[in-house]
Amino acid sequence: HLPTIYVITPTYARLVQKAELTRLSQTFLHVPQLHWVVVEDSDKPTALVRDFLSASGVAYTQLHTLTPKERKLQDGDPSWLKPRGAEQRNEGLRWLRETASATKGQQGAAMETSVVYFADDDNTYSLMLFEEMRSTQRVSVWPVGLVGGMRFERPVVDKGKVVRFHTGWRPNRPFPLDMAGFAVSLRLVLTNPDARFDGDAQMGFLESSFLQGLVTMEELEPKADMCTKVLVWHTRTEKPKMKREDALQKQGLGSDPKVEV
Ligand code: UDP
Ligand code: MN
Numbered sequence: 001h002l003p004t005i006y007v008i009t010p011t012y013a014r015l016v017q018k019a020e021l022t023r024l025s026q027t028f029l030h031v032p033q034l035h036w037v038v039v040e041d042s043d044k045p046t047a048l049v050r051d052f053l054s055a056s057g058v059a060y061t062q063l064h065t066l067t068p069k070e071r072k073l074q075d076g077d078p079s080w081l082k083p084r085g086a087e088q089r090n091e092g093l094r095w096l097r098e099t100a101s102a103t104k105g106q107q108g109a110a111m112e113t114s115v116v117y118f119a120d121d122d123n124t125y126s127l128m129l130f131e132e133m134r135s136t137q138r139v140s141v142w143p144v145g146l147v148g149g150m151r152f153e154r155p156v157v158d159k160g161k162v163v164r165f166h167t168g169w170r171p172n173r174p175f176p177l178d179m180a181g182f183a184v185s186l187r188l189v190l191t192n193p194d195a196r197f198d199g200d201a202q203m204g205f206l207e208s209s210f211l212q213g214l215v216t217m218e219e220l221e222p223k224a225d226m227c228t229k230v231l232v233w234h235t236r237t238e239k240p241k242m243k244r245e246d247a248l249q250k251q252g253l254g255s256d257p258k259v260e261v
Pocket of ligand 2: 120122123234235236
């Protein structure tokens with residue numbers, strides 16, 4: 001049967017959180033054999049995410065880990081200063097390793113062919129992307145649209161092999177790829193128990209901190225028609241303005257806080 005895709009999504013409480021998770025879940029509902037590992041950036045599981053997931057219809061695991069304060073982006077910091085979601089992705093990897101080691105027999109064997117993908121909550125995913133990544137042997141790669149100040153970034157393929165990367169910035173980074181641009185086999189995650197994201201990595205090196213030691217450029221498996229098709233977009237959601245809400249609240253006329261948004 002079909003290999004399972006474990007999708008690890010870091011997420012944090014903010015006005016648009018439920019909207020983002022709704023869009024993602026309604027994509028994932030169309031993907032067979034997908035297990036969603038949602039990792040909240042919080043000190044405990046939140047009721048919003050718990051209730052949302054239980055009603056979503058997607059197979060899921062709800063995890064949480066709070067980003068330490070010194071690692072967190074402060075209000076006013078430029079967005080590139082610190083990597084986001086690193087601790088949460090590592091928590092997802094920890095859970096996968098623990099779960100795999102506790103799972104024996106047929107189910108354990110099924111995990112061996114599984115695939116791991118890191119899906120941020122604000123991106124846009126084509127259903128076709130999941131069928132591309134399902135056959136990942138070690139690490140598969142593909143283009144990402146609307147990222148890095150470019151129309152797209154992508155691995156460049158020659159005679160079936162990745163030979164370099166099309167990117168607007170520091171092409172000589174070990175793996176100049178966005179988080180959304182690769183998937184790894186669970187087997188590789190399990191045979192490299194120390195592979196993790198370095199939350200202190202310099203800007204643009206978070207993906208490399210994980211992939212370095214797992215594969216070489218020559219071993220990358222190009223998907224999406226030899227990396228010629230964009231099937232995922234690094235969209236970013238505008239922060240909603242609360243000008244009217246704040247004004248009405250001062251008069252005691254704010255939107256009912258009991259209504260979940
Ligand atoms: N994220 C998080 N905690 C934070 C900020 C972000 O868990 O304090 C999550 C966010 O929900 C997303 C991922 O980390 O799934 C990447 O964040 P973001 O989309 O803001 O990064 P960017 O698109 O700017 O690279
Ligand atoms: Mn994002």
